[in-house]
Amino acid sequence: MTWFAKRFLPLLLVAFLAASCGSRPMEPERRQNARQAPNSEISIYSHDEAGTPGTVTEGSTPPLAGGPEKFERMTHLADNRALARKYPGIIVLNATGLSNKIALTFDDGPDERFTPQVLDVLKKNGVKATFFLIGARVAGHPDVTQRIHNEGHIIGNHTYWHPKLYKESLERMRWEASETDKVIRDLVGYSPKLLRSPYGGLNEQNVEALGEMNYSIVGWSVDSLDWKQIPAEEVKKNVLTTVKPGSIILMHSGGDWRQDLSGMVAALEDIIPALKARGLEFVTVPQLLNIPHSK
Numbered sequence: 001m002t003w004f005a006k007r008f009l010p011l012l013l014v015a016f017l018a019a020s021c022g023s024r025p026m027e028p029e030r031r032q033n034a035r036q037a038p039n040s041e042i043s044i045y046s047h048d049e050a051g052t053p054g055t056v057t058e059g060s061t062p063p064l065a066g067g068p069e070k071f072e073r074m075t076h077l078a079d080n081r082a083l084a085r086k087y088p089g090i091i092v093l094n095a096t097g098l099s100n101k102i103a104l105t106f107d108d109g110p111d112e113r114f115t116p117q118v119l120d121v122l123k124k125n126g127v128k129a130t131f132f133l134i135g136a137r138v139a140g141h142p143d144v145t146q147r148i149h150n151e152g153h154i155i156g157n158h159t160y161w162h163p164k165l166y167k168e169s170l171e172r173m174r175w176e177a178s179e180t181d182k183v184i185r186d187l188v189g190y191s192p193k194l195l196r197s198p199y200g201g202l203n204e205q206n207v208e209a210l211g212e213m214n215y216s217i218v219g220w221s222v223d224s225l226d227w228k229q230i231p232a233e234e235v236k237k238n239v240l241t242t243v244k245p246g247s248i249i250l251m252h253s254g255g256d257w258r259q260d261l262s263g264m265v266a267a268l269e270d271i272i273p274a275l276k277a278r279g280l281e282f283v284t285v286p287q288l289l290n291i292p293h294s295k
């Protein structure tokens with residue numbers, strides 16, 4: 001253990017406990033670095049896997065700036081439905097029409113715990129999916145990012161530090177999106193056309209500004225609720241009882257470092273053959289919506 005860890009680990013533990021209890025987390029010592037967002041209000045707790053707060057090192061899986069999905073995500077689907085009606089050319093939640101196609105989407109990767117397991121299941125079943133990646137985690141796991149791309153999946157933008165965009169300035173939002181584009185483009189050669197907002201949280205200003213940046217904002221119509229760390233049977237039920245032709249299914253290939261997504265992986269093993277047996281065809285989001293995958 002380094003002197004830094006010895007000195008700061010207890011402090012970080014307190015910050016983590018404060019965050020878990022829903023109170024304002026204690027501000028850890030912040031280090032400036034090249035990737036620091038402008039006007040940042042980020043309070044990032046850390047641990048030995050996640051590395052130094054606010055920085056990315058090779059092999060680290062930085063925490064979600066807006067907090068773990070398990071504690072922080074609210075249901076924004078109703079809001080997003082209204083936004084999708086108002087901005088049909090920018091934000092989409094599912095495909096319409098008579099197609100039998102559906103799309104699996106995975107947020108919050110890459111990591112080295114669950115993303116490789118998801119990739120293994122997809123490969124075994126010959127299914128291509130869409131991964132909405134966090135820029136800081138792409139920087140931490142370039143090898144896993146490369147694998148996602150090499151195995152024929154599509155990569156979308158899920159911001160750099162995963163803040164709640166609707167609480168941030170538009171300047172900060174543009175930085176989050178562009179910085180993520182950059183780190184993905186450096187690795188796989190394209191800037192994603194697709195973007196999914198952290199926690200699904202958006203306001204009208206967010207949608208308009210992202211539309212001006214030429215993104216297609218992708219929501220979802222089926223929520224597996226895997227982020228609640230529920231057993232495989234529940235994840236399966238949530239998907240199998242609500243999916244229909246044109247559905248975009250929300251799952252997660254990474255989470256908070258305390259989070260166990262093994263129920264999601266086990267469910268995925270069964271969900272894919274069950275839906276194929278119904279005659280549904282798995283495609284990527286750009287294929288489902290007939291839009292390009294890059295800008």
Ligand SMILES: [Zn+2]
Nearest residue numbers: 107108198199
């Ligand atoms: Zn997310």
